[in-house]
Amino acid sequence: MGVFQALVDAFGFSGAVALLSFVALLIAILVAVQPASWLLSRAPYIFPASFIRGEEGNMLSRRTLEELTEAGSLEGAIALLENTSYAPYVNLEENLELSLKVYLAHVNEDVLKIAPGKAREFLEIMIRGRWDVENIVFILTEKFSGQRIFELPEDLIRLGTLPRDTISSLLEAADVEDVVLKLEKTAYGEFLKNGLREWKATGALSSLIEPLYGYYNSKLLDAASSLRGEDRSITRTILGMRIDSRNIITLLRMKNDGIPPESLEKYLVPGVELYGEVSPAVLEENVQGILHHLAGTSAYPEMFFRAIRSYEKTRNLNDVERILEAEVLRQVEEISSSQVFNIGILLAYLLLKEAEINRVRTALLALKNGMKEDEIKKLVMEAV
Amino acid sequence: MVVETSEAALAMVGIALGVGIAGFGSALGVGIAGASAAGAVASNPANFSKPLILQQLPQTQGIYGFLVGIFILSGAILSGKTVTPEMSIAAIAAGLTMGIAGLTAIGQGVTCAGGIGAVAKNDGVFGKVMVYGIMAEFFAILGFVMAVMILLNGGLL
Numbered sequence: 134m135g136v137f138q139a140l141v142d143a144f145g146f147s148g149a150v151a152l153l154s155f156v157a158l159l160i161a162i163l164v165a166v167q168p169a170s171w172l173l174s175r176a177p178y179i180f181p182a183s184f185i186r187g188e189e190g191n192m193l194s195r196r197t198l199e200e201l202t203e204a205g206s207l208e209g210a211i212a213l214l215e216n217t218s219y220a221p222y223v224n225l226e227e228n229l230e231l232s233l234k235v236y237l238a239h240v241n242e243d244v245l246k247i248a249p250g251k252a253r254e255f256l257e258i259m260i261r262g263r264w265d266v267e268n269i270v271f272i273l274t275e276k277f278s279g280q281r282i283f284e285l286p287e288d289l290i291r292l293g294t295l296p297r298d299t300i301s302s303l304l305e306a307a308d309v310e311d312v313v314l315k316l317e318k319t320a321y322g323e324f325l326k327n328g329l330r331e332w333k334a335t336g337a338l339s340s341l342i343e344p345l346y347g348y349y350n351s352k353l354l355d356a357a358s359s360l361r362g363e364d365r366s367i368t369r370t371i372l373g374m375r376i377d378s379r380n381i382i383t384l385l386r387m388k389n390d391g392i393p394p395e396s397l398e399k400y401l402v403p404g405v406e407l408y409g410e411v412s413p414a415v416l417e418e419n420v421q422g423i424l425h426h427l428a429g430t431s432a433y434p435e436m437f438f439r440a441i442r443s444y445e446k447t448r449n450l451n452d453v454e455r456i457l458e459a460e461v462l463r464q465v466e467e468i469s470s471s472q473v474f475n476i477g478i479l480l481a482y483l484l485l486k487e488a489e490i491n492r493v494r495t496a497l498l499a500l501k502n503g504m505k506e507d508e509i510k511k512l513v514m515e516a517v
Numbered sequence: 518m519v520v521e522t523s524e525a526a527l528a529m530v531g532i533a534l535g536v537g538i539a540g541f542g543s544a545l546g547v548g549i550a551g552a553s554a555a556g557a558v559a560s561n562p563a564n565f566s567k568p569l570i571l572q573q574l575p576q577t578q579g580i581y582g583f584l585v586g587i588f589i590l591s592g593a594i595l596s597g598k599t600v601t602p603e604m605s606i607a608a609i610a611a612g613l614t615m616g617i618a619g620l621t622a623i624g625q626g627v628t629c630a631g632g633i634g635a636v637a638k639n640d641g642v643f644g645k646v647m648v649y650g651i652m653a654e655f656f657a658i659l660g661f662v663m664a665v666m667i668l669l670n671g672g673l674l
Binding site: 154164165176185186 | 523524527530534538541542545549552553554555556557559560561564568602605606609610613616617620623624627630631633634635637638639
């Protein structure tokens with residue numbers, strides 16, 4: 134009791150009860166501080182998380198996607214989408230390709246509106262850069278196939294950083310090379326110009342498109358460093374998976390297009406897991422050789438063996454791309470269900486919704502072009 | 518009314534701890550669940566009633582804290598008893614027990630926020646997420662029972 138009394142006297146309390154009260158208050162404050170500080174860091178994600186879960190609830194089920202592939206006609210498929218969030222964007226008069234792009238742009242815009250603080254800054258770079266690249270690739274592809282496009286929807290231009298005048302001049306460009314020249318003074322000019330030599334030599338559009346994606350993905354990896362804590366690690370995980378997949382597809386496509394091995398490395402984005410696996414010796418291999426090498430060294434042998442089997446059967450890199458994409462989406466879905474109050478839920482939704490819109494677009498365009506049901510099913514359902 | 522002013526004042530610290538901390542916990546819990554409910558309703562205005570029920574769960578801790586405060590007030594101040602140092606310590610202990618147990622409302626709020634997200638995605642899981650939300654209540658009830666027992670033993674009830 135002597136020590137206790139000494140403490141009471143030393144701190145000038147009126148008695149033992151006063152000291153105990155003070156200690157009790159101190160404990161109470163300390164206990165409250167820890168949960169409060171955790172909460173302050175996660176609180177900004179509480180509203181977006183529920184909003185996203187609500188939007189996930191509106192996503193198409195596997196059954197609906199299957200029904201879409203079995204619709205038999207474009208009219209039937211559009212009728213199936215009548216009571217879904219797709220309804221305002223799909224009808225027989227619209228250019229389905231563009232109107233579904235507009236839908237995706239609106240989804241991106243909604244996520245941008247609800248994203249908090251640093252996450253919004255990152256998503257802004259991600260979404261704005263993405264629509265720049267998307268718009269340029271769309272124009273390049275249309276010019277390549279000799280299509281005459283007169284206008285891009287305002288909603289697609291607004292989300293990018295390229296001004297309307299630049300987009301208008303691109304739309305008026307005479308051909309692919311003219312598009313590249315008109316972009317000379319933008320951030321994308323240097324990367325497109327690098328691909329111009331290969332484009333002239335091989336005529337492969339991938340030599341122009343892939344450097345664009347490469348630049349965009351490198352920029353995203355840099356931007357991810359501005360995030361903190363678990364936001365940063367989750368973003369790097371998701372980006373890493375996507376860039377790995379993109380690197381492999383770029384490599385295989387350019388290999389297929391006859392781009393020489395010594396020119397391939399510059400199209401790959403460094404700083405991700407599988408990049409380290411691609412040595413100069415691997416670049417000398419053919420498509421199957423590269424896939425066999427990755428099956429032996431990467432963390433996803435099963436995925437690569439499936440890709441090899443598929444490629445040996447069809448010789449179609451689109452099938453390989455779908456297998457890689459399915460694996461990325463499977464992992465993103467896992468992240469989405471376990472990461473609730475951080476950037477993971479926003480990123481996962483963006484990727485999963487984009488994949489869904491791509492599948493709907495594939496199904497509708499396939500129906501429009503009169504493809505057979507089993508072929509449509511293969512295209513749409515394989516990655517689900 | 519014979520009241521030892523200093524001891525009664527210390528008993529009031531117990532009220533402050535019980536009502537204040539539990540109220541703080543409940544306010545945070547309801548706030549967390551409320552932000553989540555707002556997200557759900559922004560996605561789809563039909564997501565209103567079930568998230569509202571989940572949002573209410575973290576309120577109970579604040580009510581338990583309020584009841585403990587009332588018990589101390591009536592036992593130490595309004596009853597006219599002479600408040601001894603032991604009684605005031607019991608009041609502080611009871612208030613602190615309830616206050617800290619009331620912080621479970623924060624965890625409950627986080628659980629309910631996650632649950633509201635799940636209901637927004639698929640309202641068929643409402644019953645299941647209610648069970649998750651109610652789990653945190655158990656510890657608040659234990660705290661409340663213990664606070665009442667402290668008050669009974671301290672002669673305040």
